[in-house]
Amino acid sequence: AQEKVTVGVLRFVSSGGLFLAVEKGYFKDEGLDVELKFFEAAQPIALAVVSGDTEFGVTAFTAGFYNLAGKGALKVIAAQAREKKGYEGNLVLASNAAYEKGLTSLDKLSGKSVGITQVGSSFHYQMGQIAAANGFALKSVELKPLQSLPNMVASIKSGQVDAIIIAPHLAKPLAASGEAKLIGRVSDVTEYQFGGLFTSTKMTTDKRATVEKFVRAYQKGAEDYAKAFLAKDASGNIAHAPDSDATAALVAKHVYPSEEPAQAAAKVKGAAFFVDEKARLDVADILTQVQWLKDEGLVDASVDAKAILDLSFIDGHINAN
Amino acid sequence: MQLIADHIAHAYGPLPVLDDISFTVGPGEVVAIVGPSGCGKSTLLRILGGLEKPQAGRALVAGAPPAASLNPLTFVFQDFALLPWRTVEGNVRLVLEGHGLSQAVVAETIRDVLARTGLTDFARAYPKQLSGGMRQRVGIARALAARPAVLLMDEPLSALDAQTRELLMDDLVELVSGEGSAEALGMVYVTHNLDEAVRLADRILVLSRRPGRVRETVTVAGDRRARRSDDPELVRRARELWELIRADAAEADRELADVETING
């Protein structure tokens, strides 16, 4: 009989590896009957893993996640998406009004208002990195937490904020229609581990075999994802593999369950973040993240970043020393 | 000002309650209306006062009301209709508000009508704290305060003991004739107390059982100020009236007349 496990996840393309592993039966091959539990916010996923309602979770790293994991109940065991130069990544948009007043590049963000989703979110961290790279203090930027992507879009369009950092599938149409101006890419400034696969500490000790099986299947999914969407040709442009449309359709089933398959698949291809083919974590970046968040007072000083990670399930995590 | 009932008829759905009622009442006149329970007396008053639209006929007024009148056609309701959240005083004040009266006039009017109805000590009590008869007296006090041209009174003394009733009837007699500075006023007086009817009325309309129809109009002659409750002549008139009504009662025992029922 198959062992039942559930995974909490959001409907994002960046979790595509997981969806592929499900669709292609990699979990079944490992003897796991995986049920996907879709959430509409990241927070409850981590909570559900802590409370034991789901065995695994895949989400972005936030200050909140680190705070929760820092209490010892969670372990990050593999990677999700990553910000990598040359691949899709978050973009910085300026409102038309601000652009006209001279906000044309990232170094001019000082003194401007910037919309982010939430305090301690990836956008918040990325704004910090942009500030550091451009030599101004984050404090000189007025951060506006707006909670949701629709709110961010509404704010930039109506000029309520001067700039936002936002995912490419939303940024591009805005820039294309002239409702906002693209002024930079986050990946030009920093590479960044967005999120990961995590489970409860109890699982890593009590049900190690299950976790190992899960990770193996998960890695296969990640590999398929990387092959389909991330291959590059000689000139450094993304060269989609011939079967990428079929692969994208599999991912789209979970990300855009309600949309027409062809259209949805195209959206998936256009929004494919970089995912490591072996689902390896950028360990050094995570340590940097936690340190920065601690410095900002967003993560509790008592949190030990290394203790959050369990690197024993995958060999060769990046920057692990 | 005269109030005129002009061939008034009314029905509630299939239930006819009033049939072709006509009469007139003017200043210094009292028309008493007596009749069996449920024959339409309260309905008639409501129609006369413009609170209900008759199905046929009209309520009319002729002549101007006295200038000082705050509310020419004024009711004393059978169920009192007091505002439970206002004190006795507040209930009376209600009808004085919005007429641009000075504070002093308002206070004096309230003092006067409460004294006349024996409620001075209870000016600040809420209706809930009053006895049944006291509530009824608040309704009377309020009506007096409005300085009516015609008073439409629906069993106004029914909850009062004989002596209080005597005193208030004396008061009403004075009011109608316009004693002192006040102007005379008209009164339509619904009652089931025949002694009251003969004591106060110029004309007594005896209604039949539902649908109410004027069976007889009895005229009581003589100055009402000279009448006394124990006047043998009045007692005799009341007895006569009673015989008249009893004949009707014998005719159709209990309320089993062949009217359409309200049921269903």
Next chain:
Amino acid sequence: MQLIADHIAHAYGPLPVLDDISFTVGPGEVVAIVGPSGCGKSTLLRILGGLEKPQAGRALVAGAPPAASLNPLTFVFQDFALLPWRTVEGNVRLVLEGHGLSQAVVAETIRDVLARTGLTDFARAYPKQLSGGMRQRVGIARALAARPAVLLMDEPLSALDAQTRELLMDDLVELVSGEGSAEALGMVYVTHNLDEAVRLADRILVLSRRPGRVRETVTVAGDRRARRSDDPELVRRARELWELIRADAAEADRELADVETING
């Protein structure tokens, strides 16, 4: 079953309303209570029926109520207290529910009391659709349905015309004496109508103005079934009673007695 008022006294806050009232009423007896408006009659009834706790004295019962009685001490309220969301029939049914009576008995009882009070045609009407007198009769019908041992009636016929009142008084007389199969019952009868008092009562308690105190107890002799409203002897007794009361009224004109006021 006997109902005993044992030196009952009561006050609302600073306002004394009853002072040392004692009497007894048993099966086949009617005690009438008359007195000025606001002297505490309704309060006394409430105390007798256990709805209010007296400040001094006690209400007592002696002997067992008849087995068939659903509610030994039963009220007819001055303000009727009908449930507006129940029809006439439903209001009567209320007091029959929860006694394990068969459907047939309930239906028969309702039919009977509605017929007695002349409400048969209005069984399915809501209180809002009734005239004042009809509402009062629903209160009486409901009380009769409860098969009381002692009826506590608070001006039960005040809203009724003379002929309906006559008919219902005849009914009450029968009830008290236990005509037919029924057991005799006792009655405390608050009224301001002296004719009613002499027509129905064995003893009439004449209360003084507030605080109510028994000024006189008038005994009316003779079989009440033989009494007629126009009996000259009864008329004489009523006139005597009236003189008695008037003397009190003259003594202290209007309600300006030196009682603590309820104000403030």
Next chain:
Amino acid sequence: MADVAHDLRPAATADNRPVTFRGGLFLPRTHRLVGFAALVALILLWQAASSFGWMSPVLAPSPGEVIDALKRMALSGELATHLSASLVRLAGGFAIGGTAGIAFGMAIGLSSLVRSPGATLVAALFPIPKIALLPLFILWFGIGESSKVATIAFGTFFPMVIATYGAVDNVDRSLVRMGRSFGLSSFAIISKIILPGALPGILSGMRIASSIGIVLLIAAEMIGANEGVGAMVLAAGNLMQSDRLLAGVVVLSLLGLTVAGVIGAVEKRLLAWR
């Protein structure tokens, strides 16, 4: 007996005028059609707003687009799935919250023992946002149906308590005294006098609570829900599918209208005596 006259009708004088009718009792009538027309007007306004660009088309598509989205969802069977999932949660949560709320509200309205602690706790707990308590809900009720039903039950419980005890406080105590005087049991008094007397207020509270229940579908379906109108609205928001988002809003709104219609019908039946 003298002086009998059968018609005292006066000669009509020029001066006669009808008594002014003053019986208007502010008893407004309900017209289903007018209500429907108001909805149509709202949709037309919305159409105008998107035609004239008062609402950005990205954020708020036109009614036509939303109806298209609705049609697609209806045809694919998706709508039925979402709606049935939400209806079960709503019905369950409102049944629990409503019943418990009425019972507790009655207790607060009737018993000195319950009143002070009960009313205080309600005042203290009602203002706590459900969203802030999601972690605890997950802990206590898991991420299955029970946490969703619990969210709605909690959300509808408090307004029902307040509406009920307000309504009970307002029941005419002289009717209660009447019931006592006829020896009715406390249970009979509560069920036959106080409950019907409080019914108008309770039904009014139900209108409010049911709407709150529908609003809370969103909060409830934040936690691990794949199906449900709230989950769909949330997902559509995350994916910036504003046509689907507004389609979901329209569905919630129709749901609200249906529930209000049902309560209105119940009211009409039970409060016919007014």
Next chain:
Amino acid sequence: MADVAHDLRPAATADNRPVTFRGGLFLPRTHRLVGFAALVALILLWQAASSFGWMSPVLAPSPGEVIDALKRMALSGELATHLSASLVRLAGGFAIGGTAGIAFGMAIGLSSLVRSPGATLVAALFPIPKIALLPLFILWFGIGESSKVATIAFGTFFPMVIATYGAVDNVDRSLVRMGRSFGLSSFAIISKIILPGALPGILSGMRIASSIGIVLLIAAEMIGANEGVGAMVLAAGNLMQSDRLLAGVVVLSLLGLTVAGVIGAVEKRLLAWR
């Protein structure tokens, strides 16, 4: 006059027994202290729950920790900043939503013209979750104070409308008729008869609406707010700082108690006649 007796007191027989008192009218009393005790009990229960591990310490800290967090926030002045920001929004939003809600509810309750369209639109719009419409709010009201006040105003408007028209429907029309009969103007009838008559229901609605207003601080302060109790709770939730989150919840709860206390005091004064 014959047969006068002044004392008819019977010989006390063994059989005599007092008439059973049956005057209990279900009029519960309010005791401030008992209410306070209930709160203390709640906190003790919470303490017990965290001591005995019924609540995971990861998700729900003990009362002690929360009080510590509150103390820190109070000392640093942070609490005052958040509280004053929220109070301004709450007061503004509730003042607008409450007043408009009472006015519109009165109109629905009084006018045939308004009733059907008004009640229908309220039933259709109330169940729409504010969160789903935040983007439109941003478009219309910006991300400054006005969108926050508007969120609370909208949220409190609808329950006030429903409570008000329910209460108006329930006002005894025979009192209105009395007012008419004394020639009172419609305005006087509305302000002196209908409004006071509907007051109990309106106050009950205010209890509900004010609590909803406090709950909505969260939704309101979702948009670009750095200050405010709601914003603090949200940020604490995002950062998983459960001590600060619960501190915020405690503040909201105290706010709710205060508002309920004020309404209770007003009620006591205005409804003394009951």
